[in-house]
Amino acid sequence: MGTALLIIDVQQAIAYGERPAYEVGEVIARIRALAARVRAAGRPVIYVQHTCEGGSLHPGSPGWQWAEGLEILPGDRICTKRTPDAFHGTELQALLGASCVTELIICGLQSEFCVDTTTRCALALGYPVQLVADGHTTLANGVLEPWQIIAHHNATLAEITSFGVRVVPRQAREIRIT
Numbered sequence: 475m476g477t478a479l480l481i482i483d484v485q486q487a488i489a490y491g492e493r494p495a496y497e498v499g500e501v502i503a504r505i506r507a508l509a510a511r512v513r514a515a516g517r518p519v520i521y522v523q524h525t526c527e528g529g530s531l532h533p534g535s536p537g538w539q540w541a542e543g544l545e546i547l548p549g550d551r552i553c554t555k556r557t558p559d560a561f562h563g564t565e566l567q568a569l570l571g572a573s574c575v576t577e578l579i580i581c582g583l584q585s586e587f588c589v590d591t592t593t594r595c596a597l598a599l600g601y602p603v604q605l606v607a608d609g610h611t612t613l614a615n616g617v618l619e620p621w622q623i624i625a626h627h628n629a630t631l632a633e634i635t636s637f638g639v640r641v642v643p644r645q646a647r648e649i650r651i652t
Contacts, residue, residue, distance in 0.1 A: 475575075475652075476651070477512070477575065477576075477652050478519070478570060479579045480580045481520070481521045482522045482582030482589055484505065484521075485531065485541055486536060487531055487536075488584065489583060495613055496611045496612060496614075499543065501609055501610070505544070505609050508581070508646045508649060512579070513547065519547075520566070521550060521553070522592070523540075523555070558588045560591075561595045567599065577601060578596050578602070578604070579649055581646075584611070585611060585624050586615075589610045593641060594634070602640060602641075603631075603639070603640075604641075605643045605644070608645050628643040631643070
């Protein structure tokens with residue numbers, strides 16, 4: 475029983491596409507260091523990869539590949555998804571069950587889409603979540619700047635109480651691995 479790290483959609487097209495995500499290089503560096511800590515603790519590291527037929531996330535396309543700076547090692551798991559929810563129609567819950575995971579650490583791209591949706595679904599499934607507050611990022615959306623979106627999601631997700639389990643935003647260096 476313990477934690478697992480979910481690294482969501484840190485793929486070339488999302489991280490470095492037409493416009494790079496906000497501070498993406500720094501975010502990837504923090505994710506990489508956190509993944510090393512999680513592996514050293516003997517806990518699972520799971521990379522979630524978004525796939526779409528056609529377009530920049532078509533399997534095998536340059537944009538579908540993992541973003542520069544990530545380090546996927548033997549023993550890390552990869553879970554492919556087709557929706558913003560990493561649990562929907564995937565083997566993620568079976569992977570977590572097989573590793574006796576009782577809590578998730580979530581980071582990745584994009585804050586208001588797949589990170590948000592997967593975090594909410596994790597709560598609904600009974601998983602407490604440590605959201606890596608400085609380990610998720612996004613792009614400006616014409617209404618809000620990326621740093622505002624990130625701060626908003628750190629605050630909003632932490633306020634959800636109706637599932638019983640909670641989201642605790644923590645800086646990458648403060649994440650607790652059990």
